[in-house]
Amino acid sequence: MNIIYTVKERFLNYVKIDTQSDHHSKTVPSTLKQTHLSKILVEELLAIGITDAHLDQFGYVYATILSNSHKNVPVICFCSHVDTSPDCSGANVKPIVHHHYTGEDLILPDDSSIVLKMTEHPDLAQQIGNDIITASGNTLLGADNKAGIAEIMDAATFLMSHPEVKHGEIKILFTPDEEIGRGVNYVDIKKLGADFGYTIDGETLGSYEDETFSADGMTITIYGISAHPGFAKGKMQSAIKIASHIINSLPKNRISPESTEKMEGFVHPVSIEGQVEQATIEFIIRDFDDENLFTHEEELRNITLQILEQYPGAYAEFTVTEQYRNMKKVIAQYPEVSQYALMAIERAGIEPKKQSIRGGTDGSRLSFMGLPCPNIFAGEHAFHGKQEWVSVQDMEAAVRTIVNLALIWEENSI
Structure with a gap:
């Protein structure tokens, strides 16, 4: 599968847009600036040919990639959130690409006291030779969850431009306010119309999470x-x-x-x-x-x-x-949801790492709203702080995983 990736460029653009949510706000979404990115995403989805892409009054982006298969394929949804954490500034993010990482300490230029060390970030040991993206030292990066957004957008672009790749109907959902626990408060499940979903909001390469607090x-x-x-x-x-x-x-x-x-x-x-x-x-x-x-x-x-x-x-x-409640209670009833995700990760050339989340995601509540929705890696690390980082190669692997999932659901349908 020859994918010409756009995920790096998309990500570098998205993180420059301040989308920090605010748990003190009573508005929906909690901050208007989240919609600045959402509107751009709608424009980009329309530009690649997804004609129903739109932003609703609550700040949710909905879009549909139509089926190109004659099979009866369950409708799957890929979901990420646009907001960044209130715990650290997301204004004026200046992303830096550290090319061909060799294991050295990464000293962030705008605050030299912010240093990424392999001893403190052991997952960096798996990134030798890869391209690491950080912020400049004054802000978080926003990989949580703009990495997931960029990955879904890249996968959607590939599927829309390769009609020979067979898949069922695919729904795209971008939510506001996940970081303050309101991410799915106003999701219209009936309008979304998906049978199963996957949040793209996990950490380590290859991780798959079907259990939460x-x-x-x-x-x-x-x-x-x-x-x-x-x-x-x-x-x-x-x-x-x-x-x-x-x-x-x-x-x-x-x-x-x-x-x-x-x-x-x-x-x-x-x-x-x-x-x-x-x-x-x-x-x-x-x-x-x-x-x-x-x-x-x-x-x-x-x-x-x-x-x-x-x-x-x-x-x-x-x-x-x-x-929210532990999503495993719901997801365990549909073993194919996990089976296909693990297959998709393997097909992307990665060893799957099935694990539990010491936290929750939009998928926790979506699962109990009728949309079984485990979590797949986006490659984000050290989120909610100035040491946040992601690698380009991990994001590309997530794109392959999303595309593989679409293919596997089609292949296993009749």
């Missing part, structure tokens, strides 16, 4: 007793101090992000705010097993209630919000 959010609102500090003895119960006491009492050697790995879950405070009379702590709670998730939540409640026994008159309210 299950996730809840918990808010603890603490109600204290306010009094004038000059006359507070025996009266004041500071909600701020109670909140601090709760956080300080969390287990430090287990169920925390700092002390867990692999299949271990955690409880993690992500924000705290308040005054003497009232304070709020926001937690995220994660585990691969739903029963363990509920156990973590109960332990957090018990810690809080035990602490409140020391503060007569103060009390707390607990609010738990379901965020």
Whole structure:
């Protein structure tokens, strides 16, 4: 399969467009600037002959590559998100291509304290001779998830320009606000019309992920007793101090992000705010097993209630919000979804690496919305920070994998 790749050029253009989402915003999408890239993607899709490409009022890009097969092929969807993380600036990204990487430290020119070392990024050991792309040191790169976008766009360009390559109907979906947990809030599943999907948003070359954390959010609102500090003895119960006491009492050697790995879950405070009379702590709670998730939540409640026994008159309210669930429950019902993905990776000349995600993707929620949707590598590394990087060759491998998937679904249909 002779692909003339455009993924590198597309990626270098896309990362220069600031698409950072904002979890404080109440608008949809959360930032208008995300649509600046989305509009460009629609124009490029129309230019390669995808006539129904459009941007809807919620910031989603939908497009269809029509089937050129006489077979009854299930409709598959490829999905990536346009937004970048609020954790690090995505404005004025200056991508740098480090050609023919030889294993040296990569010192980023706009901030020489930002250095990519193989000892800290062991996946760089697999990139000798490849072309590494980083930002310049002041921003993140945006490979999460503009690598996935560029790869889907390149694969779509190949399929549209090679009608001899047989495939079924293919849907393309680009979402906003994935980084703030709202990526599929307004997806129209009926309009999308796909049977199975794949997010292109994974890390290491060859990785395939069909299992994620299950996730809840918990808010603890603490109600204290306010009094004038000059006359507070025996009266004041500071909600701020109670909140601090709760956080300080969390287990430090287990169920925390700092002390867990692999299949271990955690409880993690992500924000705290308040005054003497009232304070709020926001937690995220994660585990691969739903029963363990509920156990973590109960332990957090018990810690809080035990602490409140020391503060007569103060009390707390607990609010738990379901965020997403382990996609494996859904994907396991359709073994061909995983089988074909692993075949596509192998056909691209790569050893598949089946693994679990210590996090979630749009695919987690899409799976429970009726679109089984595992995750395939995009090649992004060290995301959400200034050391983010991707290699051109890994992105090209992802393009081949996407094209192979389209072919394999057609080949195995009747």
